[in-house]
Amino acid sequence: MTLADLWVSFPLVVLVGGTLILMIGVSIVRTHKLALGLTLLTLVLSLAAHDLALENIPAGGYELFGLLNVSGVQVFFNALFLLGAIVTALFAYPYFNERLERCEEFYILLLTATAGAMVVAAATHFASFILGLEILSISLYAMIAYPRQSHQPLEAAAKYLVLSAVASSAILMGMALIYAASGTMAFAELTLSPESGERSYFLLGQALICVGIAFKLSLVPFHMWTPDVYQGAPAVVTGYVATVSKGAVIALLIRYVQATDVLSYDGVFYAVVFVAVASMIVGNLLALLQTNVKRLLAYSSIAHLGYLLIAVLVVNSARPELVMETILLYVAAYFMITLAAFGIVNLTSEHETEDNEQLEAYTGLFWRNPLLASILTAVALALAGIPLTVGFIAKFYVFAAGVEGAAWALIWALLIGSAIGVFYYLRLIYTMVKEVQPGATALPRIGTQSVVAVTVLGILIVVLGVYPTPMIDMIRSIVQASGF
Amino acid sequence: MPPTEHVLVLALMLFCVGAVGVLVRRNIIFILLSLEFMMNACAMAFIAAGAKWGQPDGQVMFMLILAIAASEVAVALGIVIQMARRFRTLDVDSVSELRE
Numbered sequence: 234m235t236l237a238d239l240w241v242s243f244p245l246v247v248l249v250g251g252t253l254i255l256m257i258g259v260s261i262v263r264t265h266k267l268a269l270g271l272t273l274l275t276l277v278l279s280l281a282a283h284d285l286a287l288e289n290i291p292a293g294g295y296e297l298f299g300l301l302n303v304s305g306v307q308v309f310f311n312a313l314f315l316l317g318a319i320v321t322a323l324f325a326y327p328y329f330n331e332r333l334e335r336c337e338e339f340y341i342l343l344l345t346a347t348a349g350a351m352v353v354a355a356a357t358h359f360a361s362f363i364l365g366l367e368i369l370s371i372s373l374y375a376m377i378a379y380p381r382q383s384h385q386p387l388e389a390a391a392k393y394l395v396l397s398a399v400a401s402s403a404i405l406m407g408m409a410l411i412y413a414a415s416g417t418m419a420f421a422e423l424t425l426s427p428e429s430g431e432r433s434y435f436l437l438g439q440a441l442i443c444v445g446i447a448f449k450l451s452l453v454p455f456h457m458w459t460p461d462v463y464q465g466a467p468a469v470v471t472g473y474v475a476t477v478s479k480g481a482v483i484a485l486l487i488r489y490v491q492a493t494d495v496l497s498y499d500g501v502f503y504a505v506v507f508v509a510v511a512s513m514i515v516g517n518l519l520a521l522l523q524t525n526v527k528r529l530l531a532y533s534s535i536a537h538l539g540y541l542l543i544a545v546l547v548v549n550s551a552r553p554e555l556v557m558e559t560i561l562l563y564v565a566a567y568f569m570i571t572l573a574a575f576g577i578v579n580l581t582s583e584h585e586t587e588d589n590e591q592l593e594a595y596t597g598l599f600w601r602n603p604l605l606a607s608i609l610t611a612v613a614l615a616l617a618g619i620p621l622t623v624g625f626i627a628k629f630y631v632f633a634a635g636v637e638g639a640a641w642a643l644i645w646a647l648l649i650g651s652a653i654g655v656f657y658y659l660r661l662i663y664t665m666v667k668e669v670q671p672g673a674t675a676l677p678r679i680g681t682q683s684v685v686a687v688t689v690l691g692i693l694i695v696v697l698g699v700y701p702t703p704m705i706d707m708i709r710s711i712v713q714a715s716g717f
Numbered sequence: 718m719p720p721t722e723h724v725l726v727l728a729l730m731l732f733c734v735g736a737v738g739v740l741v742r743r744n745i746i747f748i749l750l751s752l753e754f755m756m757n758a759c760a761m762a763f764i765a766a767g768a769k770w771g772q773p774d775g776q777v778m779f780m781l782i783l784a785i786a787a788s789e790v791a792v793a794l795g796i797v798i799q800m801a802r803r804f805r806t807l808d809v810d811s812v813s814e815l816r817e
């Protein structure tokens with residue numbers, strides 16, 4: 234291990250070290266404020282450590298122990314995960330402070346899950362892939378079930394656990410078959426020599442890995458768990474599941490696809506096209522019927538990951554730097570929008586035992602709490618991809634990548650899906666401007682730091698939608714520096 | 718030593734037994750058992766593949782899978798105990814409040 238190795242892995246070291254300190258700290262003094270402070274400190278330090286890491290990373294990325302590859306793109310993803318975790322921690326404090334007696338362990342789980350996400354996003358080997366994925370998933374099971382006195386989180390955690398474990402086993406079996414066929418587990422060397430008679434194992438293995446990844450990304454037809462888990466989990470955790478765990482798997486997927494060139498097999502390619510089209514159409518259609526905001530956001534996230542899959546699918550036909558820019562931009566926009574959405578669900582439901590998730594509960598929100606209602610409006614417009622929000626920029630990039638890759642069927646699905654989507658997002662806004670029912674309860678007093686976090690996210694959604702140049706320039710320079 | 722193909726087919730069969738178990742069993746304990754089946758089938762396939770190539774990697778993955786399966790079950794049993802306490806049942810069909 235050289236000094237450069239240490240600097241490049243330093244963000245991860247800081248994060249894991251902070252987790253251990255927090256673990257010991259919680260067992261000595263149980264103070265919610267202190268736990269939150271230590272968590273935020275660890276996350277910020279880890280974010281700062283990326284600065285040191287960047288100085289040691291050459292253009293093509295830094296190969297770490299043959300298991301991880303850290304490049305500028307990975308650093309961007311890591312920054313998103315850490316910022317997502319910071320926002321989640323800020324939301325979690327008032328949420329759990331009101332509801333639970335013991336809330337400190339939640340932050341340990343939050344840190345381990347973030348560490349898992351960072352490992353997954355940088356993985357270049359089957360061993361680091363599955364290890365990171367499981368660190369992330371196992372932390373998430375416990376985070377979902379954290380308010381263990383209530384029924385719904387427990388049920389959601391049990392469902393997520395069983396389905397996610399099935400997906401992990403499918404991925405493991407796929408890895409074993411590919412290893413049997415190719416004799417290596419590093420992504421970059423996974424090619425099948427044409428004369429070897431093990432094509433069937435290799436393709437079955439790739440199919441099983443694709444199924445597992447589709448499960449984790451909740452793509453149709455492997456999306457059944459999503460609405461239940463989104464609804465049952467506490468809103469804070471739902472936001473985290475929807476962003477960080479999905480973002481990590483997307484980062485892995487694009488790297489896997491680029492390194493192994495798995496989409497050059499026709500069977501795999503058309504299967505993924507089918508999954509993408511089905512996710513865009515089915516996700517939006519099912520969202521039309523929803524009266525529960527959390528379930529609505531679940532179906533909307535299914536559709537959004539379908540859109541994102543377009544950028545992955547054109548990886549062989551469009552310019553690689555455009556594909557990478559699209560993915561980074563889309564994931565960043567999706568993080569902001571989704572975290573803001575679940576932040577508002579969480580803010581409007583403080584002091585209540587169950588989350589405030591029925592659509593009727595948002596009736597007349599404009600007259601009761603103009604600030605939150607305006608942010609939720611921006612969020613809904615951004616999810617629909619209306620201009621002047623960051624959602625539009627992201628969707629425009631996906632569209633451009635699809636056009637350049639000449640993926641016309643996917644573009645049509647994107648257009649049809651977005652058209653359906655506008656309806657239910659606008660219905661949410663319509664509900665908010667309706668007259669307040671007499672006898673509607675006033676909104677509870679809400680924690681300041683959560684309001685600040687949500688407001689910042691709302692401002693970012695609008696400002697980066699109106700003036701996206703700085704963000705696009707930054708992403709472009711990152712992609713170029715990473716050698717695409 | 719049996720040919721690698723035979724072991725891989727056996728592993729796939731065990732994997733399918735586990736998958737069917739997850740789908741048809743209604744008791745959460747049996748679902749977890751079936752999950753163990755699936756995980757261990759993967760571990761067996763890794764051993765066979767590692768032996769085929771004469772590399773230790775297959776066995777390393779085997780140990781990783783053991784650790785992963787154990788930690789997964791540890792969290793799962795915690796959730797099962799809470800379920801048994803709150804719902805007074807281990808039947809997954811009667812634990813379904815989350816729906817449209």
